[in-house]
Amino acid sequence: MKNKLLSVILMAILFFACSEEKQNIINGKIEGLAVGDKIILSVEDPDGAQWLAVDSVIVEKAGEFTLKTKLSDYNTQLVYLKSGEQFNATGNYPFCFLEGYATINIRGHVDNWHYIKMDGGIYNHPALQEYMTITDSAKTIQQSGIKLIDEANKNNDSIARTQGMELIQQSNEMFMGMQDIESSFMRNNPDVAYSAVFLRYEYDLMEDFDKYEEAFYSFTPRVQATPVGVAIKTFIDNTRASEVGAVAPSFTLRTLDGHDLSLSDFEGKYVMLDFWGSWCGPCRMSSPKLVELYNKLKQADANIEFVGIACRETKDENWIKAIENDNLVWTQLNDAHSPQGQSIQKRYAVDGVPTCILISPEGKIVYRDHPFDIIPKIRNIFSLHQQNNL
Numbered sequence: 001m002k003n004k005l006l007s008v009i010l011m012a013i014l015f016f017a018c019s020e021e022k023q024n025i026i027n028g029k030i031e032g033l034a035v036g037d038k039i040i041l042s043v044e045d046p047d048g049a050q051w052l053a054v055d056s057v058i059v060e061k062a063g064e065f066t067l068k069t070k071l072s073d074y075n076t077q078l079v080y081l082k083s084g085e086q087f088n089a090t091g092n093y094p095f096c097f098l099e100g101y102a103t104i105n106i107r108g109h110v111d112n113w114h115y116i117k118m119d120g121g122i123y124n125h126p127a128l129q130e131y132m133t134i135t136d137s138a139k140t141i142q143q144s145g146i147k148l149i150d151e152a153n154k155n156n157d158s159i160a161r162t163q164g165m166e167l168i169q170q171s172n173e174m175f176m177g178m179q180d181i182e183s184s185f186m187r188n189n190p191d192v193a194y195s196a197v198f199l200r201y202e203y204d205l206m207e208d209f210d211k212y213e214e215a216f217y218s219f220t221p222r223v224q225a226t227p228v229g230v231a232i233k234t235f236i237d238n239t240r241a242s243e244v245g246a247v248a249p250s251f252t253l254r255t256l257d258g259h260d261l262s263l264s265d266f267e268g269k270y271v272m273l274d275f276w277g278s279w280c281g282p283c284r285m286s287s288p289k290l291v292e293l294y295n296k297l298k299q300a301d302a303n304i305e306f307v308g309i310a311c312r313e314t315k316d317e318n319w320i321k322a323i324e325n326d327n328l329v330w331t332q333l334n335d336a337h338s339p340q341g342q343s344i345q346k347r348y349a350v351d352g353v354p355t356c357i358l359i360s361p362e363g364k365i366v367y368r369d370h371p372f373d374i375i376p377k378i379r380n381i382f383s384l385h386q387q388n389n390l
Contacts, residue, residue: 022101024121026067026078032110033059036083041069041076041096043227046341050312051077053087073193073226074098080110088314097122099193115139122194131181134174142171179204191220196228200235201351209239239349244368248359249347256323256332261307263359270304271359272378274371275350277311278322283354286371287326290356293375293384294330302382303361306330311345311353 028039037059042051054076055069069076076096081087093113096104099122108116117136122128145167152161182198189195196219199205205212216224216232223229242249248271252262263271274290276283294306308328313319313336323332335344348357348368356374358367367377 021070022072023068023070024072024098024101025103026069026096026106027103028065028067028078028106029063030065030080030106030108030110030116031063033063033065033080034083035059035062038081038083038085039065039067040079040081040087041067041071042079042087043071043074043076044231050314050336051079053079069098071098072100073228075197075228078106078113080113094118097194097197112143115143122192125189125192125194127185127189128194131178131185134178134181138171138174141167141174145171186215187218190218191223193223193226193228195219196223196226196232200228200232206351209243212236234346235349235351238347242348242357242365242368244365246365248357248363248365251338251342251344251347253333253335253338253344256320256334261331261333263363266305266359267363268303268361270302270361270366270381272304272306272374273348273357273359274306274308275311275345275348275353275355275357276308277353278313278318280353284322284326286354287328289375290371291327291329293378296384297378297382300382300384304378304382308332309344310334310336311350312336 026041039057039059040053041055042053044050045052054071055067057065057067059065074097076098077093078096079087079093094106094108094116096106096118098104102121102124104118104120104123106116106118117139119132123132145164148160148164148167151157152159152164182202185192186195186198196216199212199215199219202212202215205215213236216229216236219229224233238249240246248263250263252260255261276287278284290306297304308323308330310319310333313334316334316336319332319334322328333344338344350357354371356367356369356371357365358374358378360366367374369377
């Protein structure tokens with residue numbers, strides 16, 4: 001009888017142990033959090049065009065929260081909502097990588113989410129300790145510089161403003177100097193998914209895309225199969241499919257005036273795709289030059305069409321207002337309206353805006369560059385004289 005009872009107890013223990021769900025636990029001590037506020041854990045959608053809410057918790061004790069999630073190997077964003085606010089994953093919110101299952105602690109203030117500090121989970125990896133120390137120091141220095149500049153602007157203090165700019169420059173140099181640590185971590189930890197996080201935006205390595213691709217395939221199959229690994233693989237495939245000399249990927253999307261437009265509609269013409277955003281300062285700065293170029297080309301009856309493709313827009317009204325304010329009279333598309341899995345930005349592997357891509361009458365990609373760099377090339381093709389520093 002005793003043996004039978006012992007067996008039942010052991011089976012019950014094993015059952016509960018096996019059935020216990022693995023979770024990542026995020027403990028926050030954030031000054032300024034009020035009871036009733038909400039913390040949302042969000043992840044990028046498959047197109048990378050927006051963030052989707054997956055888990056959340058209501059703040060029950062001022063300044064603290066505990067959020068539990070089954071997610072693992074995900075790059076997530078922590079979004080803070082004041083009581084009653086609607087979810088909108090924009091703004092300067094912190095990223096939190098969840099690898100394996102652990103407890104992650106974050107500390108900071110609701111007015112400075114960008115400057116929170118983390119420990120636990122992947123952030124306690126021995127090879128990342130120097131990286132985390134430098135990151136925290138650089139953020140502290142940057143924050144001090146911004147505070148000095150804000151105070152200097154209020155008091156019209158040129159000396160304090162200069163000091164603030166020097167601190168920001170110092171912090172920028174510290175951030176840039178961490179590239180060697182990131183590269184070393186990637187090389188030495190091919191089975192750690194956080195290596196893929198470093199690689200995803202390794203812009204210097206992208207200059208030699210063969211090496212970028214080689215770095216990705218040096219990761220283990222497990223890392224390649226994680227969400228961030230899949231995102232890199234998709235980016236690599238799309239980059240190869242949209243590099244100079246390749247046939248331009250097709251797309252169809254409804255225009256601002258309500259009709260469907262396909263790239264094939266422009267067969268036999270040059271097409272200039274302008275990837276931009278109403279929220280993007282450099283994009284808006286380049287708009288007057290593109291407008292001037294467009295007008296010159298139309299005056300010359302040039303065989304070219306412009307197509308604007310707005311990226312990562314959260315509200316149509318912002319997009320429409322920017323089109324009107326910047327006088328963007330050519331065809332306009334909003335990539336946020338693309339069906340899931342058919343993002344034009346993603347198909348063309350446009351990692352940052354503004355980016356312009358010129359397609360030949362034969363449908364092949366001729367150039368892809370920043371607007372200021374591609375404008376002279378287009379002028380050259382159509383023999384337009386240089387005017388107004390265009």
